[in-house]
Amino acid sequence: MKWSKAFIPTLKEDPKEAETPSHRLLLRAGFIRQHQSGVYIFLPLGWRSMLKIMEIVRQEMDAIGAQEVMLPALTSAKLWEESGRWEAFGDDMFRLQDRKGHDMALAPTHEEIMTDLARVYLRSYRDLPQIWYQMQTKFRDEPRPRAGILRVREFIMKDSYSFDATWEGLDKSYELHRVAYKKIFDRCGLKYTVVEASSGLMGGSQSEEFMVVSPSGEDRLAICENCGYSANVEVAEGEAAPAPESPFKKREKVYTPNVKSVEEVSGFLNVPPSLIVKSLLYIVGDRWVLVLIRGDHEVNETKLAKVLGGDARMATPDEVMAKFGMPVGFVGPIGIEVDEIVADKAVDGLKGAVVGANEEEHHIVGVDIGTDVKVSRYEDLRTVVSGDKCPKCGAPLKVVNAIEIGHIFKLGTKYSESMGAYFMDKDGKRKPIIMGSYGIGIGRIMAAAVELYHDEKGISWPMTIAPYEIDIIEIDPRKTSEIAEKIYKRLIENGIDVIWDDREATAGFKFKDADLIGYPLRLVISPRKVKDNLVELQFRRDDTKIDLNLETAVEKIVDIVKDMRQKAER
């Protein structure tokens, strides 16, 4: 591509709406443009990178025997009603009606459509296993799109689905995906971790996420730098640091006027939050459950749902007032009449703790949880925090932000059963197809790469997903265009993705653009060096430069590009 003919609208100044690096740089470098909140246009450079990512994904999916299809984005409400997700998706689903008044949805994911296909054609164990995938636009009406293309309402996802006759088969399909995903992300040049994830309430037995650690990410991971343990905080385990010794040796009720929150209690009584026990009321069906957790900890709703059941919900202040006649801030475990008291493990054995007195304006100090409170069971109910001990090796855990770029998931028979996807097994019995689903966010790979590889000057792409591999910069096009064109053509002949900056502009201008966009290589052609029969090759990543002899430059560059394509594969 000649730059003079290209549509690459770079911006000299930062767009004010962009804060995260990938958002800011992708806008500035002319990769994307916003159309509305959470909806983006991919400009030529951005689309080239997206296509390269998709091609890597395609190659690795095909390599495990997966077959590409293209499903509709415009889907009938009927299928969603069958699986129960017409309701379950709620406001996250974009809905519309056709002229006849039929309900439809813009698909947020494709389990239902795939299952619908499978139930018609996969009738025998002889038809299994199958892996089908597609790359297409998904629609989710996110309550709050953010960070450019990191969280959007319209996005391209690779989603694949496996169909197996046996659970061992599912394990195999899952493992194939896990290996393929590693190859994909390696080839995209990303640094990532694979973490245990929540299998939620879907009844799935296993689920892992592929995460790129980045301050811009929305997910949070607990990682152990000592033994490599890593998990999404939704499911991560860890042992809390013990609370310090309490100043309260004797159990007594104290007057705490207008002091409700943990912070206020901590300040008023001059006691660390870890010695305060929060008492939270949950309603499970028609039962009231009191949940105890340390003041410096947060309840983990995913874990709680596992312990109490999926329908558990926190009681509203009004409900608490109606049943117990006091504000939530003064609820406590002593003398309260509930159906069960469940405590987090970190509360076990706590001595000299501070709890609500079940009486307005009062707390009780010096409480020994084991003896003073009737706890029916201690469970892991809290979200781990930095500094907790690793469950595997005991070293301190770190909690970091991360971008989820892929998720693999053993679905089991949820969809096949609800939608009637059964096959006839060897033994003549009719059985539900065992499914897995596996997603990759194509745009998120692009954004994650920018988050990972950028500096104050701009982006620095991995060779494999750069929009162009090399940028030929002419310092003075009037004097060197013949040489530049010859090299340009020969690089193209050798399969190199090259852009030739033939614009009438100063050298500095071209360098700034090149730095911003982040081409891995630059070939600088200047009259000065050409006189000595030389051209200069510059590397974006480490800002090094080497001189190449004009005669052998092309061969050398081809070797280097090929080498760098490999290196991204690690």
Place this chain on the structure above:
RNA sequence: CGGGGCGUAGCGCAGUUUGGUUAGCGCGCUUGGUUCGGGACCAAGAGGUCGGUGGUUCAAAUCCACUCGCCCCGACCA
């Protein structure tokens, strides 16, 4: 949905508090010339429903009401 911020030329902003000529500045754009290894210089130009609607006023970018859109924090959530 709660809290905060913003909307003035393609982009970034000033002007709004205290209403008053023809709404400015930088970048970008056009034309001509000079430059040519890190976002060049000189000269001349083009470009605006001041997000929208309604109101107050002799007079509104500026005051009032409503409304639309965008960003950030939180809540929610595949």
